[in-house]
Amino acid sequence: MSNGVPPNPARRSERSRQAILAAALDLCTEKGYARATVEAIAARAGVSKKTIYRWWPSKGAILLEAINNAVVMTTPFPDTGDLAADLRTQMNAVVRLLTTPPLGPAYAGILTEIQYDDELCRAVQDVFITPRVQAARARLCIARDQGELPLDADLDLAVELFYGPLYYRHTLRRPPYSPERIATLIDHVMRALGAS
Known part of the structure; x- marks a missing residue:
């Protein structure tokens, strides 16, 4: 570099990470989840497979991080x-997320893969599902405290009743x-829960 300062490895790594996440989503949209291979992601991102496997254990883990990053940037539960x-x-x-490329196809592939990949299943639960269930439950708790839901409402069941049909259809x-x-x-x- 002209100023004599060497490149920052952390910045270079972040640039590579972002390139990998973008490549994974792009390939999943273009070719479908099954045909978006780690080799193709590495080639599209301009990195080696070794770099990818240093940061993620599988294609599903890459796409999960890409989806989570995109969703975290959206507004929290209102x-x-x-x-x-x-x-x-x-x-x-949620419906837009599940149905709109690039996130929808990637998430559909992940939901299929968790049926036989226990590590990815745990990651999906820990990274993606549990925080969002907690956010929904917290909002229902506020509604219960404000009298919109009865005090004995089963909030865990309520979250499943609201969101289960969306995932069923997806x-x-x-x-x-x-x-x-x-x-x-x-x-x-709301009527089933006895909402006022």
């Missing part, structure tokens, strides 16, 4: 004081819920 409105906003965002490759259908789902679950 709290406007109106639980039904906040659920509509958040659940429609996993079975059925058409996703429309915003109107999501509103109907929320109304039904």
Whole structure:
């Protein structure tokens, strides 16, 4: 370099990491999850397979990090004081995630792979699912404390009742819920929970 300062290895590594994550998502969108290989990701990102395996144990782990990074950048679970409105906003965002490239195809592939990859399954639970279930549960807890839900409402079951149908349709490759259908789902679950 002209100023005599050597390149920063951490910056170079971050640049490579971002290139790998982007390449993984691009290839998954272009070729499908099964055909997006570690070799192809390395070639697209301009790194060696050794570099990839130094940071991730599998293709699924790469894509999980890419998805999680993209989702973390979105807004957190909203709290406007109106639980039904906040659920509509958040659940429609989940449907967009599940159905829109590049994240949707990548996540569908990961959900398939966790059926036989225990390490990836644990990572999906720890990194992606559990924090989002906790955020949803925390929002329901606030609603319960504010009287929108009864004090004896089973909040863990409520999270599954709200979000389970979205994943059911995604996993079975059925058409996703429309915003109107999501509103109907929320109304039904709120009534089942005894919401005021």
